[in-house]
Amino acid sequence: MxxxxxxxxxLALALLSGCAPGGPVAEAGADAQLPADKxxxxxxxxxxxxxxxxxxxxxxxxxxxxxxxxxxxKQIEGNEDLVRRMQAEGHQVGSHTWNHVRLQGIxxxxxxxxxxxxxETLEALLGGGPYWLRPPYGAVDAADRELLQVPMxxxxxxxxxxxxxxxxxxxxxxxxxxxxxxxxxLHDIYDTSVDAALEIVDTLQGEGYRFVTVQELLEANGIQxxxxxxxxxxxx
Ligand SMILES: [Zn+2]
Numbered sequence: 001m002x003x004x005x006x007x008x009x010x011l012a013l014a015l016l017s018g019c020a021p022g023g024p025v026a027e028a029g030a031d032a033q034l035p036a037d038k039x040x041x042x043x044x045x046x047x048x049x050x051x052x053x054x055x056x057x058x059x060x061x062x063x064x065x066x067x068x069x070x071x072x073x074k075q076i077e078g079n080e081d082l083v084r085r086m087q088a089e090g091h092q093v094g095s096h097t098w099n100h101v102r103l104q105g106i107x108x109x110x111x112x113x114x115x116x117x118x119x120e121t122l123e124a125l126l127g128g129g130p131y132w133l134r135p136p137y138g139a140v141d142a143a144d145r146e147l148l149q150v151p152m153x154x155x156x157x158x159x160x161x162x163x164x165x166x167x168x169x170x171x172x173x174x175x176x177x178x179x180x181x182x183x184x185x186l187h188d189i190y191d192t193s194v195d196a197a198l199e200i201v202d203t204l205q206g207e208g209y210r211f212v213t214v215q216e217l218l219e220a221n222g223i224q225x226x227x228x229x230x231x232x233x234x235x236x
Contacts, residue, residue: 038180038209039234041217042197043068043155044188045096045134048079053188057085059198065211067091067197068153069188070134073098073118080125087126092213094132094153095119103140111144119150132214132225140230151225153214155185156233161193170196171203178204181221181234183214 047053048071060067069086071093076083086093097103097114106114115133122131130150138154145152159173170193174184184200186193201211217234218225225231 037220038207039212039217039220040178040180040182040184040204040209041068041214041234042184042186042200042211043070043134043153043214044186044193044197045070045136046072046100047188048075048082049189050079050082052191052194053079053082055191056188056194056197057082057089057091059194060091060201060211061089063198063201063205063211065201065205066213066216067211068094068214070094070096070132070153071118071122072096072100073114073121076121076125083122083125090213092132092215093122093126094134094214095122095150096134097136100136102137103135103144105141108144108147111147115148130227135230138230145228145230148228150227152228152230153183154230154232156182156235157184159184159186159196161186161190161196165190165192167192167195167199171199174200175203178209180209181217183217183231183233 044056044067047069069091071083073095083093095115095118098117099114101110101114103111119129119131123129132150133148133152135152140152157174157177159170161170164170186197188194212220218231221234221236223231223234223236
């Protein structure tokens with residue numbers, strides 16, 4: 001029960017401000033609970049986009065890094081090979097709705113269509129899911145959570161790469177906040193973000209981090225993801 005309340009708090013705070021409980025890992029008592037590895041998850045929204053996503057996949061493959069991709073459903077057509085490649089190379093694939101709509105204040109029919117159509121497309125392409133959801137803008141009405149049959153993922157490190165469009169600044173903003181069990185948000189539709197992502201992987205791998213999917217990150221922390229719950233990091 002307490003965990004449910006914690007995640008509800010996370011959701012409530014997330015709607016008000018940034019992500020909670022995200023941010024750097026609390027120092028007190030954290031060491032004893034950490035896995036032997038320093039795990040971190042890097043996630044990419046708003047793709048797939050042919051040039052940038054393909055280059056990112058090449059870079060991740062070279063580095064042996066896993067990532068999580070939250071795809072816009074309507075962009076899958078024509079990029080099916082990239083999406084298959086994500087799955088084949090050990091990345092996690094999730095949904096970011098069909099049209100990138102804000103899931104707040106919309107009808108339940110629209111919400112179910114936006115999520116359902118993307119889910120069906122991914123199932124047809126990759127096989128059975130479930131495909132976890134990243135609500136656009138990290139926002140979803142608490143009242144609609146019961147409709148969503150999958151875990152939802154927010155983030156704990158947001159460098160606002162879409163605004164900076166500057167590799168060095170995006171990299172610095174992520175590295176400043178990097179800590180075990182965090183979830184990094186980037187967008188694989190910008191060249192600057194792809195460049196930053198690969199540099200971030202290089203730097204953090206050099207510091208002993210291992211890049212895993214969000215699902216792997218939660219599992220490593222003993223979290224059993226539940227449908228309709230919004231997770232912000234691997235911290236509990
Ligand atoms: Zn988005």
